[in-house]
Amino acid sequence: MKRILVLVKQVPTSESVRLNEETGTMIRTGTDAAMNPLDLHAVEAAVRIAEASDQAIAITALSMGPPQAASALREALSLGCDEGILLSDPAFAGADTWATAYTLVRGIRTLGDVDLILCGERATDGETGQVGPMVAAMLEWPVLTYASRLEVCGDELQVGRAIEGGMEQAACPLPAVVCVLRDLNDPRLPTLSGKIRAHEAALRILGASDIEADSAHLGLGGSPTRVVNVTYPSFRRRAELLDARQDGIEAAIVRMQRFLGIEETGA
Ligand SMILES: Cc1cc2nc3c(=O)[nH]c(=O)nc-3n(C[C@H](O)[C@H](O)[C@H](O)COP(=O)(O)OP(=O)(O)OC[C@H]3O[C@@H](n4cnc5c(N)ncnc54)[C@H](O)[C@@H]3O)c2cc1C
Numbered sequence: 435m436k437r438i439l440v441l442v443k444q445v446p447t448s449e450s451v452r453l454n455e456e457t458g459t460m461i462r463t464g465t466d467a468a469m470n471p472l473d474l475h476a477v478e479a480a481v482r483i484a485e486a487s488d489q490a491i492a493i494t495a496l497s498m499g500p501p502q503a504a505s506a507l508r509e510a511l512s513l514g515c516d517e518g519i520l521l522s523d524p525a526f527a528g529a530d531t532w533a534t535a536y537t538l539v540r541g542i543r544t545l546g547d548v549d550l551i552l553c554g555e556r557a558t559d560g561e562t563g564q565v566g567p568m569v570a571a572m573l574e575w576p577v578l579t580y581a582s583r584l585e586v587c588g589d590e591l592q593v594g595r596a597i598e599g600g601m602e603q604a605a606c607p608l609p610a611v612v613c614v615l616r617d618l619n620d621p622r623l624p625t626l627s628g629k630i631r632a633h634e635a636a637l638r639i640l641g642a643s644d645i646e647a648d649s650a651h652l653g654l655g656g657s658p659t660r661v662v663n664v665t666y667p668s669f670r671r672r673a674e675l676l677d678a679r680q681d682g683i684e685a686a687i688v689r690m691q692r693f694l695g696i697e698e699t700g701a
Contacts, residue, residue, distance in 0.1 A: 435491055435586060435608065438480040439545070440515060441538060441553035441566070442497045443470045444506035458661020459528050459654070460559060469506040472554025474513070474621040476614045480552050481514035481622075483586055492516045494545065498526055498537050504637055511632035512624035519545070523641035528654025531560070535568035537652060540645035542573065550591070551611040555580060563613070570611035578604055582617035 446465035454461055469477075477495065484491040495510035497503050498521040507518030521541045529537060542548055551570075556563035563579075570577030582601070583594030591610050595602040596617060624632070642652060650656055674693050678686040691697070 435483075435487065435489065435549040435589075437492045437494060437545075437548050438483060438550045438552060439494045439496055439542060439548045440473065440476050440480050440510065441551065441569070442473045442477070442495045442506050442510050443554070443557045443565075444468070444497065444499050444503040445470045445557055445559045453661065453664045455664045457528070457654075458664055467502065467505070469509045470554050470557045470559075472556065472558075472614060472616060473506075473510075475616055475618050476552040476554055476612075477510050477513050477515060478619045478621040479584055479612075479614055480550075482619065483550075483584075484514075487586075494519060494548075496538065496541055496545075497521065498529070498534060498541070500527075501639075504639075507637055508632040508635070509624070511635050512628040513622060514628065518635065518637045520637055520639045521641075521645065522639055523652075525642045525647075525649060525652045528657065529652065530654075530657035530659035531562050531564040531568060532659065533652055533654075533657045535565050535572055536656070537645070537647060538565070538569055539572040540647045541640060542569070544640065544645045549608050550586070551575075551609070553611065553613055555613045555615050566611055566613035573609075573611070575609050575611055576606040577611040577613065578606060579613040581612045581614045584612060584614070584618060 444467045447468050453459065480493045484493055493515045495507050495515040495518045497507055501522055504520050507520055511518050519541065521537055526537055553566040567577050567579065578593040578595060580595045580597065581593045582596040585592045589608050590605055591608060591612065592605045593612060595604055596615055642649060676686040676689055
């Protein structure tokens with residue numbers, strides 16, 4: 435094995451991810467962002483494979499996103515990745531999972547010579563869990579999902595898959611895509627030297643023409659999924675004080691039932 439590629443997505447750190455109700459796209463401005471938590475486990479898995487190998491294995495972190503997604507790549511570099519590549523172009527904006535996978539695959543094909551792709555099982559914002567398997571399908575590579583154990587034995591991957599009620603042992607030849615769970619490992623913290631190296635590293639930034647992407651498959655226009663409606667539940671708070679000592683317990687129960695909108699039991 436010569437190169438492991440880790441897919442890294444930058445996600446908002448806030449739990450309140452909101453969608454633009456008109457366009458159906460995510461609102462990312464004004465929110466703090468970091469690497470998708472499961473992608474930290476994918477990075478850690480890649481670094482451990484490289485550390486355990488007697489051959490030199492390069493680890494490339496790849497992300498598609500706006501220019502600020504560079505900080506997620508720097509985080510990956512600080513944790514042991516060797517290079518960071520950002521696919522960034524206004525043409526990529528508004529991509530659904532299919533257009534995201536297409537763009538990532540164009541980037542992967544431009545790089546060439548990748549033996550193993552690791553990614554998180556799902557991202558905390560979009561949460562579809564589709565991108566890893568879609569990348570594998572477009573590359574026509576095998577994919578192993580729900581990986582909570584991972585071992586490379588020569589040209590074969592052995593993966594423990596967390597399934598309902600147990601663990602499935604699966605094996606497949608390389609090259610392959612593996613979508614990892616958090617049980618796989620405990621990600622390390624960056625060292626000071628790792629942070630300095632990441633800060634000083636030059637990232638490669640590739641646009642649509644660099645990856646020879648077909649513009650018809652990019653961004654919102656190239657996305658077959660349409661968010662047709664986005665609504666948020668409306669919350670209403672009201673309160674009523676029941677004084678059972680003054681009104682009597684029965685009257686208080688009746689008022690409580692009415693307040694809760696439940697049928698009166700005649701208690
Ligand atoms: C019509 C439509 C419009 C949308 N518009 C926008 C938009 O404007 N902006 C926006 O951010 N999202 C938008 N989305 C959501 C967008 O589809 C997802 O954020 C994106 O495709 C990834 O899907 P996910 O978050 O479900 O990833 P998952 O499939 O849950 O992610 C699994 C793993 O795949 C990898 N991965 C996922 N995305 C990336 C990436 N970009 N780069 C590198 N690795 C990645 C990571 O390793 C991640 O852990 C839109 C969705 C739809 C349907």
